[in-house]
Amino acid sequence: xxxxxxxxxxxxxxxxxxxxxxxxxxxxxxxxxxxxxxxxxxxxxxxxxxxxxxxxxxxxxxxxxxxxxxxxxxxxxxxxxxxxxxxxxxxxxxxxxxxxxxxxxxxxxxxxxxxxxxxxxxxxxxxxxxxxxxxxxxxxxxxxxxxxxxxxxxxxxxxxxxxxxxxxxxxxxxxxxxxxxxxxxxxxxxxxxxxxxxxxxxxxxxxxxxxxxxxxxx
Amino acid sequence: xxxxxxxxxxxxxxxxxxxxxxxxxxxxxxxxxxxxxxxxxxxxxxxxxxxxxxxxxxxxxxxxxxxxxxxxxxxxxxxxxxxxxxxxxxxxxxxxxxxxxxxxxxxxxxxxxxxxxxxxxxxxxxxxxxxxxxxxxxxxxxxxxxxxxxxxxxxxxxxxxxxxxxxxxxxxxxxxxxxxxxxxxxxxxxxxxxxxxxxxxxxxxxxxxxxxxxxxxxxxxxxxxxxxxxxxxxxxxxxxxxxxxxxxxxxxxxxxxxx
Ligand SMILES: Nc1ncnc2c1ncn2[C@@H]1O[C@H](COP(=O)(O)OP(=O)(O)O)[C@@H](O)[C@H]1O
Ligand SMILES: [Mg+2]
Numbered sequence: 001x002x003x004x005x006x007x008x009x010x011x012x013x014x015x016x017x018x019x020x021x022x023x024x025x026x027x028x029x030x031x032x033x034x035x036x037x038x039x040x041x042x043x044x045x046x047x048x049x050x051x052x053x054x055x056x057x058x059x060x061x062x063x064x065x066x067x068x069x070x071x072x073x074x075x076x077x078x079x080x081x082x083x084x085x086x087x088x089x090x091x092x093x094x095x096x097x098x099x100x101x102x103x104x105x106x107x108x109x110x111x112x113x114x115x116x117x118x119x120x121x122x123x124x125x126x127x128x129x130x131x132x133x134x135x136x137x138x139x140x141x142x143x144x145x146x147x148x149x150x151x152x153x154x155x156x157x158x159x160x161x162x163x164x165x166x167x168x169x170x171x172x173x174x175x176x177x178x179x180x181x182x183x184x185x186x187x188x189x190x191x192x193x194x195x196x197x198x199x200x201x202x203x204x205x206x207x208x209x210x211x212x213x214x215x216x217x218x
Numbered sequence: 219x220x221x222x223x224x225x226x227x228x229x230x231x232x233x234x235x236x237x238x239x240x241x242x243x244x245x246x247x248x249x250x251x252x253x254x255x256x257x258x259x260x261x262x263x264x265x266x267x268x269x270x271x272x273x274x275x276x277x278x279x280x281x282x283x284x285x286x287x288x289x290x291x292x293x294x295x296x297x298x299x300x301x302x303x304x305x306x307x308x309x310x311x312x313x314x315x316x317x318x319x320x321x322x323x324x325x326x327x328x329x330x331x332x333x334x335x336x337x338x339x340x341x342x343x344x345x346x347x348x349x350x351x352x353x354x355x356x357x358x359x360x361x362x363x364x365x366x367x368x369x370x371x372x373x374x375x376x377x378x379x380x381x382x383x384x385x386x387x388x389x390x391x392x393x394x395x396x397x398x399x400x401x402x403x404x405x406x407x408x409x410x411x412x413x414x415x416x417x418x419x420x421x422x423x424x425x426x427x428x429x430x431x432x433x434x435x436x437x438x439x440x441x442x443x444x445x446x447x448x449x450x451x452x453x454x455x456x457x458x459x460x461x462x463x464x465x466x467x468x469x470x471x472x473x474x475x476x477x
């Protein structure tokens with residue numbers, strides 16, 4: 001039986017935004033930790049560390065996010081680990097975000113002039129303080145805009161988790177569409193909701209970029 | 219015993235530990251031979267000016283002394299500690315060797331004061347209050363105490379370089395390295411930096427200075443070193459070095475920079 005699209009259906013879709021946000025937040029937080037580790041490994045003086053990090057980045061850049069989701073979901077099941085879609089999606093997106101943020105932040109760290117590290121070394125400052133007090137604060141300024149840009153990609157990327165059955169915004173749309181068969185309304189609303197999530201972030205990225213540009217011109 | 223007639227014996231012994239000794243040092247960048255069989259001893263309190271054409275290895279030479287560059291052959295000893303013997307020694311010696319760069323290399327996200335306080339606090343474990351006091355003392359010395367709370371980008375080049383000197387001095391170094399400290403400056407700012415360096419020299423600091431400021435060399439240097447193609451070609455006291463250079467290459471070089 002085909003249901004009418006009404007206020008209940010509308011709220012069902014809107015409520016699913018929380019799962020999109022939750023998945024994005026988990027993947028972004030985990031990705032920030034993993035990304036920092038990967039970025040630091042990439043600029044490390046220890047060769048094996050550099051190359052392992054590079055291998056991870058290449059794998060995640062070179063395969064579709066959907067395959068990464070499938071591997072996390074079905075792959076772990078084959079290995080006998082009973083895993084629910086929420087955990088699988090969180091693992092896959094965290095790993096994905098770690099690799100991408102790692103690569104973005106590596107670039108930002110390398111954009112800090114070599115002279116900054118040389119001045120630190122010359123003063124006897126060790127690895128930890130050089131990173132924490134000198135290099136990373138300068139890299140962070142450069143990193144803000146591309147990082148927020150990636151967050152927007154990540155939010156949109158969570159829609160793929162619908163395919164392994166995780167009910168977030170896109171999946172909620174599909175469910176309602178299957179019941180009401182009003183795809184234009186349903187997916188119009190879904191798209192609008194993604195836009196409402198992502199657009200302010202894009203604005204924020206632009207604003208911060210401008211503010212840091214002013215701050216460094218000081 | 220005849221040795222008792224040497225009242226300066228003990229003093230000489232102490233002064234006898236050189237600030238820097240480089241022995242048979244060779245350095246390659248890949249297949250490029252950047253330093254060739256360098257032998258150099260710098261006595262404590264000595265001021266040495268290094269000159270030579272661009273690409274002759276001057277920067278490489280002084281950067282080996284605090285191991286910003288590693289060497290493939292030979293030994294480098296600073297204040298009695300052999301650097302080439304391991305990374306622990308390198309960490310130890312870097313605290314005691316100050317360096318001033320052509321491009322200043324101040325930390326742009328920190329105020330002048332913070333620039334000066336960072337290393338004493340993080341490396342020497344100095345308290346914040348002490349680091350603050352030391353920083354202000356040296357900013358006074360380089361004659362810019364009023365700029366303490368500004369950011370490097372708000373200062374002129376000459377002021378920035380004086381901050382860089384103060385920042386190095388805050389670590390209370392035994393030896394200072396200068397790599398073309400005035401080459402990136404507008405001409406009208408060169409003297410304020412050189413004057414600061416002259417003050418420092420007069421206070422007895424051991425200094426190795428890469429510069430083409432020959433007035434400074436005449437005034438301050440105990441010895442002038444001329445380098446070309448990775449070799450130390452000539453070493454002399456300023457008087458004889460400038461008035462009577464022995465080597466053809468030195469003469470050619472001095473002829474070029476005086477025009
Ligand atoms: N990191 C490096 N890699 C390769 N070659 C270098 C490097 N640094 C310096 N060189 C080369 O070594 C030579 C000496 O350089 P440098 O010590 O900077 O000379 P100077 O300070 O006298 O101008 C130059 O020919 C330069 O091109
Ligand atoms: Mg040089």
